[in-house]
Amino acid sequence: MKLIHVKKLLSAIIVLFVFTLTASNLFAQTTGRISGKVIDQKTSETLIGATVNIEGTTKGSATDVEGHYALSGLQPGKYTILVRYMGYQSKTISDVEVKAGATTPLDITLGQSESKALSEVVIKATYRQESVGALYAIQKNSVSISDGISSELIRRSPDRNTSDVLKRVSGATIQDNKFVVVRGLSDRYNTASLDGSPLPSTEPNRKAFSFDIVPSNLIDNIIISKTATPDLSGDFAGGNVQILTKDIPEQNFVTVGIGYSYNNQSTFKDFKSGYRNASDYFGFDDGTRKLVSNFPTTTQIVNRQLTPTQTIQSIRSLNNDFNVYNNKALPGQNYQLTIGNVKEIGANKNRFGTTIALTYRNSQTIAPDQIQRFSDFDYVSSINKFSTNVGALANFAYSFGKNKITLKNLYNRVFDDQFTYRTGKNLGTGGETGDNRYYAYDLLEKGLFKTNLEGEHQIGEKNSKLKWNLGYSNVTNDQPDQRKVNYRSSAPGQPYIAQVTGLQKENARLFSHLNENIYSGKVDYNLPVDFLGKSNLKVGVSSQYRQRDFAARFLGLVYNNADQSNLERPISTLFGPNIINAGYYNLDELSNPTDTYNAKSYTNAGYAMLDSKLNEKLRIVYGLRVEKFDLNLRTAETNQTQPRSKLDNLDFLPSVNLTYALTQKANFRASYSRTVARPEFRELANFAYYDYELLATVQGEPTLKRTTIDNADLRYEFYPAAGQIFSVSAFYKKFANAIEPIIDDRNSSTTISYFNSKSAYVYGFELEARKSLDFIDESKFFKNTTAYANFSINRSKVTNPDDGIVRLEKSRPLVGQSPYVINAGLTHTEMDNKLSLNILFNRLGKRIFYAGGSTYPSVWESPRNVLDFQVGYKVIKNRGEIKLSGSDILNQKYNFTYELDGKPYVPSGLGNIFRNYNWGANYSLSFNYSF
Structure with missing residues (x-):
């Protein structure tokens, strides 16, 4: 990319910084919110159109195409959530605590109804139980044999870039501080994608992507698929490295970091x-x-x-x-x-x-x-x-x-x-x-x-x-x-x-x-x-x-x-x-x-x-x-x-x-x-x-x-x-x-x-x-x-x-x-x-x-x-x-x-x-x- 193009890109990003700061009500927030996803407990597929309500109120939300919901403008305190979806058992989750100026994350699992009876059976759970259950479902229900690492674990490590992060994934190592080796197979037998599209080789003299160029703080999660499924590219033998960067945040923020x-x-x-x-x-x-x-x-x-x-x-x-x-x-x-x-x-x-x-x-x-x-x-x-x-x-x-x-x-x-x-x-x-x-x-x-x-x-x-x-x-x-x-x-x-x-x-x-x-x-x-x-x-x-x-x-x-x-x-x-x-x-x-x-x-x-x-x-x-x-x-x-x-x-x-x-x-x-x-x-x-x-x-x-x-x-x-x-x-x-x-x-x-x-x-x-x-x-x-x-x-x-x-x-x-x-x-x-x-x-x-x-x-x-x-x-x-x-x-x-x-x-x-x-x-x- 020519220097003039890069300067234009950086200038545009700086303008967006200013716009975002101006548009954001980042300070003096007195209310909080609850947000997360509603998923099928047996497949982890997201459920579109499920209704999520604060019990005893008219405040509610419907899940979007990603199964995501958000309940905003909540006063600090504890709430009970009621979730409904056609063909699934309804569920209430109690003890969901909201704090001022913060987002309470809550992923929710629903099980399919075992009968078509009109009488509704409501499953009850606490906030802690539901958080644990959702994590279980996501871990167990992946389609292929895979391993991964989340942004939370990345944040807790000294890793500064993606190559450092990949060292933590089961069966993965890094060669020359930047090239991934999965299951002992060299970098040329692995492939990578960023946000759903393939990553090219960054090296003039080898087939390899230099993972040290992606900063770790921009990563939402990384998954390495070690077995193939038809929806994945067929050009790999060791692992398919899938990197997802952050898009819609759960709440407004500005983070500044400095290090030596x-x-x-x-x-x-x-x-x-x-x-x-x-x-x-x-x-x-x-x-x-x-x-x-x-x-x-x-x-x-x-x-x-x-x-x-x-x-x-x-x-x-x-x-x-x-x-x-x-x-x-x-x-x-x-x-x-x-x-x-x-x-x-x-x-x-x-x-x-x-x-x-x-x-x-x-x-x-x-x-x-x-x-x-x-x-x-x-x-x-x-x-x-x-x-x-x-x-x-x-x-x-x-x-x-x-x-x-x-x-x-x-x-x-x-x-x-x-x-x-x-x-x-x-x-x-x-x-x-x-x-x-x-x-x-x-x-x-x-x-x-x-x-x-x-x-x-x-x-x-x-x-x-x-x-x-x-x-x-x-x-x-x-x-x-x-x-x-x-x-x-x-x-x-x-x-x-x-x-x-x-x-x-x-x-x-x-x-x-x-x-x-x-x-x-x-x-x-x-x-x-x-x-x-x-x-x-x-x-x-x-x-x-x-x-x-x-x-x-x-x-x-x-x-x-x-x-x-x-x-x-x-x-x-x-x-x-x-x-x-x-x-x-x-x-x-x-x-x-x-x-x-x-x-x-x-x-x-x-x-x-x-x-x-x-x-x-x-x-x-x-x-x-x-x-x-x-x-x-x-x-x-x-x-x-x-x-x-x-x-x-x-x-x-x-x-x-x-x-x-x-x-x-x-x-x-x-x-x-x-x-x-x-x-x-x-x-x-x-x-x-x-x-x-x-x-x-x-x-x-x-x-x-x-x-x-x-x-x-x-x-x-x-x-x-x-x-x-x-x-x-x-x-x-x-x-x-x-x-x-x-x-x-x-x-x-x-x-x-x-x-x-x-x-x-x-x-x-x-x-x-x-x-x-x-x-x-x-x-x-x-x-x-x-x-x-x-x-x-x-x-x-x-x-x-x-x-x-x-x-x-x-x-x-x-x-x-x-x-x-x-x-x-x-x-x-x-x-x-x-x-x-x-x-x-x-x-x-x-x-x-x-x-x-x-x-x-x-x-x-x-x-x-x-x-x-x-x-x-x-x-x-x-x-x-x-x-x-x-x-x-x-x-x-x-x-x-x-x-x-x-x-x-x-x-x-x-x-x-x-x-x-x-x-x-x-x-x-x-x-x-x-x-």
């Missing part, structure tokens, strides 16, 4: 970087890093069509400030402003809701001693990372009668500017006595704009629903002027010579731009029918169109003079104005037709499913999803009529989910489904990118096929009390043509590419428990303490393809699959919930990072123990909260090594450490206040 963080190995330490602009702190480059509009074309440079004067002018138009600036790393900063407003309109009490938020984060972190000691390499690197994240959310919803229209907008921008200083030996080029000093300046700008228009309507008298969704997303991923320079000394005491007499990707200046547009739409229709008992028929169609343009240029200054003393200049003057003006540098470019590609894909789908309640205990959800997928990818070298990569697949994806209610508190579930995993654009594109962090070239494979997966699951779940659970699950997955990253080391330089394995399977077990500790003692201390843990054991086996390539490993575990995953936590509250304590622990087993090749076996990531905590204390009549948080306080190293048959593998040279580093422990202090 300290990193034990970065903050106030020497922080090195390239040049810095003031706009960097706001997430935008000011344009000085980008190529000027009249910069010479690739043809002009490669064919030497520039005059010496034009060459000098072109070089001078580049930003040649290679100074290494040294400052003190500042504490991390985090600012948030969120406004929520709900307004009832007309006698029917239609609701218009607004949720608007701005977020800002900035951090400066150092990984001081990254070690790479394998094959010919013996390097130690200092990595300095400057990160800015700015985000805006603007959600609007209007609920009228039995209809609801929602418009949700999200913009987020990530600005990561990294400087790396590397020293050490490369035996392949410098010999045992040679030494290197390597400088890398690398800026990555990522932007995501997403807008979503959704409608939900009741049609007819049978509680049937029509839902539709239109979505648009724009993803940008730019690397403006990634610069790399190496100095080499032939022996101790000898000068360091800049390696700029020839151009290679290891020392080139990269200018790349990725722009992707995604258009999506879907329609779902839900109709209650009498077939095999009470059933719901759901049918729908969806379509998605993706279009990506990518272009990269590898430019460089090549020294052309006989005076070699200039090559001994320090990095700050190596490309100084005097030497450039003297004409000592040529402008060169590495040109390859695969450096530019454009791609498009169409995914069209239709489905039909039936949700049948066969009797009081047995429920079955089954159906078929059909997906048609077409992909064309063309690089510049390819004939215009013949795409380099082409996929044309028609997939029939059946699924069945069975739930048997063993008791009122326990379920047994079983499911089968077929899903797929399709190649990502980057995995197909033959573009070769040198990754200086991995010391390898990353390149796509145009002949990849899509993966098909057969999935089977079993689960027992028990709910001892509201908000508590014990479950045991088992699963099995069989892959055909699994897509995996692999190390191709047949040549002198290492290439990381992708391939389809011959066959693969995964199976595993999961155990989850959440329980208060009141079974130890009935005292208040143990009642206010809840323990949480989930543990999974996973096993997999991959057989490498018979493609004529001799590899060290014939079979191995699936890439990214952990043999075990542990998440555990302990929460405690005191002083009527004013004081809260939360301790969280995560560990995952050793897993493959890259699959091995002919010379090197697989790269394995070693386990790490991750310990987080948060202490919160509410102040100022519970409107404010102070939080002290710590994340990754053990600060154990990330360790990646070459291993074969469980033992370190050293083929030659110096060792088996692929990478070894840590980012430090973070401690933060924040204050949030709600008006």
Whole structure:
């Protein structure tokens, strides 16, 4: 998105802030309200048109298309609620307490009438009993095997973004602090949606969504579906991550948050970087890093069509400030402003809701001693990372009668500017006595704009629903002027010579731009029918169109003079104005037709499913999803009529989910489904990118096929009390043509590419428990303490393809699959919930990072123990909260090594450490206040 568009968007949001503040009666409220949803206690389906009244008064409300009701303008005190709905037993709920200026949440369950007798039977319950019962129903009645986390649990954790939150979900872990791994399956086997429409890949070199760009305070809830149903996208094997952001709030509010963080190995330490602009702190480059509009074309440079004067002018138009600036790393900063407003309109009490938020984060972190000691390499690197994240959310919803229209907008921008200083030996080029000093300046700008228009309507008298969704997303991923320079000394005491007499990707200046547009739409229709008992028929169609343009240029200054003393200049003057003006540098470019590609894909789908309640205990959800997928990818070298990569697949994806209610508190579930995993654009594109962090070239494979997966699951779940659970699950997955990253080391330089394995399977077990500790003692201390843990054991086996390539490993575990995953936590509250304590622990087993090749076996990531905590204390009549948080306080190293048959593998040279580093422990202090 262009800067001018972003400025307009932010200006519009600020205007909306002012309007919302003016329109909101946020202060001096003397009345309160009761609101919630009315749901079927056996299916958790919302009931449209149910009447909710204050007993003994004329004050009442009818539920809307979401089953939502609201009783406003109530004086403080206790009330009794009466709920009625045709064909269901009426219910009264007593002891519902209303406080001034606050909303009392109350979800209500209704049971179907067992007879058609005219005499009415009224079920009685208290507020506490009904709250517990509603939570039971929602937990037990999910259609598929799934796990999730609510905004309340998010608020109680130190998590700042969605990737942190996902670490708490059973069977889920996070790779590289932003990519989700579900059931041990790597990010490429998972998919995600935001507010009902699919999320794109945010990465230029992998199929993955960077979950760290969605701030946690904007999330309403997250659900990970681990089994497929026909109404879900069929492109996943591990999990379908569904993120819902907030739309109509329960009450008006303004929340302001401010926080600062300290990193034990970065903050106030020497922080090195390239040049810095003031706009960097706001997430935008000011344009000085980008190529000027009249910069010479690739043809002009490669064919030497520039005059010496034009060459000098072109070089001078580049930003040649290679100074290494040294400052003190500042504490991390985090600012948030969120406004929520709900307004009832007309006698029917239609609701218009607004949720608007701005977020800002900035951090400066150092990984001081990254070690790479394998094959010919013996390097130690200092990595300095400057990160800015700015985000805006603007959600609007209007609920009228039995209809609801929602418009949700999200913009987020990530600005990561990294400087790396590397020293050490490369035996392949410098010999045992040679030494290197390597400088890398690398800026990555990522932007995501997403807008979503959704409608939900009741049609007819049978509680049937029509839902539709239109979505648009724009993803940008730019690397403006990634610069790399190496100095080499032939022996101790000898000068360091800049390696700029020839151009290679290891020392080139990269200018790349990725722009992707995604258009999506879907329609779902839900109709209650009498077939095999009470059933719901759901049918729908969806379509998605993706279009990506990518272009990269590898430019460089090549020294052309006989005076070699200039090559001994320090990095700050190596490309100084005097030497450039003297004409000592040529402008060169590495040109390859695969450096530019454009791609498009169409995914069209239709489905039909039936949700049948066969009797009081047995429920079955089954159906078929059909997906048609077409992909064309063309690089510049390819004939215009013949795409380099082409996929044309028609997939029939059946699924069945069975739930048997063993008791009122326990379920047994079983499911089968077929899903797929399709190649990502980057995995197909033959573009070769040198990754200086991995010391390898990353390149796509145009002949990849899509993966098909057969999935089977079993689960027992028990709910001892509201908000508590014990479950045991088992699963099995069989892959055909699994897509995996692999190390191709047949040549002198290492290439990381992708391939389809011959066959693969995964199976595993999961155990989850959440329980208060009141079974130890009935005292208040143990009642206010809840323990949480989930543990999974996973096993997999991959057989490498018979493609004529001799590899060290014939079979191995699936890439990214952990043999075990542990998440555990302990929460405690005191002083009527004013004081809260939360301790969280995560560990995952050793897993493959890259699959091995002919010379090197697989790269394995070693386990790490991750310990987080948060202490919160509410102040100022519970409107404010102070939080002290710590994340990754053990600060154990990330360790990646070459291993074969469980033992370190050293083929030659110096060792088996692929990478070894840590980012430090973070401690933060924040204050949030709600008006």
